[in-house]
Amino acid sequence: MSAAESATAIQRNQVDLLDFIDWSGVECLNQSSSHSLSNALKQGYREDEGLNLESDADEQLLIYIPFTQVIKLHSIVVMGSEEDGPKTVKLFANREHMGFSNVSDFPPSDTAVLSPDNLKGKPVVLKYVKFQNVRSLTIFIEDNQSGSEITKVQKIALYGSTVETTDMKGLKKIEDH
């Protein structure tokens, strides 16, 4: 995993945005009920290779993730198997309540075509300028690597930074020097 680590280490101020996800509003359309989104997003579940997010009626998935505060999104990691892992992933910033019918109505903020390296954990660096002020993220997984009926995602991780935070560790108390 050193490649993934060095990629994220390059931008040291990028953090895993897991803590800023507003879990009450997280939704996933077309997920299988036994293999739900938590398997791919939640700490612990996403590390487990046996637990995947799987699609249900066909191979597409639509994931809606709202955040508790405004963030900038730098890169994402999508991990899956070589055959059933996702291929084309479209990201929409700040679009509420999308459905499969309107994914083609407006252009995505960014599109990523995942290579086998990405599926092993290499982060996909996004167009940072498009994700400067993100309140919610919609991830549309359009197809998978082999074109099978079910798409399986093992892990989804988002890396970025928050907009309005002050790094408390960086603040030094003004003392009499």
Next chain:
Amino acid sequence: MVLEATMICIDNSEWMRNGDYAPSRFQAQADAVNLICGAKTQSNPENTVGVLTMAGKGVRVLVTPTSDLGKILACMHGLEIGGEMNLAAGIQVAQLALKHRQNKKQQQRIIVFAGSPVMHDKKALEMIGKKLKKNSVALDIVNFGEDDEGKTEKLEALLAAVNNNDTSHIVHVPAGPTALSDVLISTPIFTGDGEGGSGFAASAAAAAAGGVSGFEFGVDPNLDPELALALRVSMEEERARQEAAAKQAAEEASKEEKGGEEQDATMTERASEGASEADNKKIEIADDDDTSLQQALAMSMDEPTSSQDLQDTEMSDAAAEDPELALALQLSVQDSTKDSSSQADVSKLLADQSFVSSILASLPGVDPNDPSVKEVLASMQNQSEPQQKQDEDKAPKKEEEK
């Protein structure tokens, strides 16, 4: 009480003129629609219901999802029968109407009344079903009226394609003396997957069956909806609290395996926390049938040696004073269950002198000939106050290991 937006698809085709459902198929359908709208809005006031017709000149939305019952009832008037039902188009328009609902937090549901023959083939219906499932829309199908070749099969296939975790249902209503609405009342379409709506359904069923005033809690929901709602909510809360309490008592009864003494100590300690709380706990113990008490007694008989290993806690000290604790427990149980006939067995059991002394004899560190024990046994016969017992528990800390 699920928050839901529902679209009802009505079949107003020519086949609905038939009178095999009294008074006519169409009228029976209209009654059923009225009842469903009422049930949905009652089970959660934020629910919305919309209506569209599938036959006639084409699919037409009469009312977009709204919580205003009057609007829905009004639009059912003056509906005309004619044309042929277009099931696929009807479902798709319903899906579109739901997509544009105002409150996006509502779950989406479509209820279809399929009275006339289904023209589409199975494949097309399955595609529609899959699309509904993909967009997490639930579907309820009411199969009545015409029963031609393959209609049931097609509708079952549609249901299978949509169904996700049993949120979708199909009901087959044969022609007969019972009205369509009456048959529907007992189905999951009405009862909302087995929760909430039972209050309304119960009262509606009672009224339909000709019962006098079969309202839950003896309050007419139409006359005083807030009171009925408040009563229903407090009933559910009470039930939930009792279930939680019963579960807690059962857990504590089966959790400790170190010894029945500690079990008794736990239960008695709880009883000694305060009068009112003690009452609650007594009721819990009483309500939990005899099983947990029997378990405690059985455990104390089975594991007499394990009490030696108890930790240095006050509880262990208290646990060493088994006879008084056990008796206090028994007394508190006795007091609370004086009036309850079902608990008479337990009382009798405990009042049985020989049974109690046999238990006491098996407990370590207890000598039935010990004067204090004898005294306590005697006082138990007189049914002394439980408070006295509690005081006795707290005061003495003497070692009784012999």
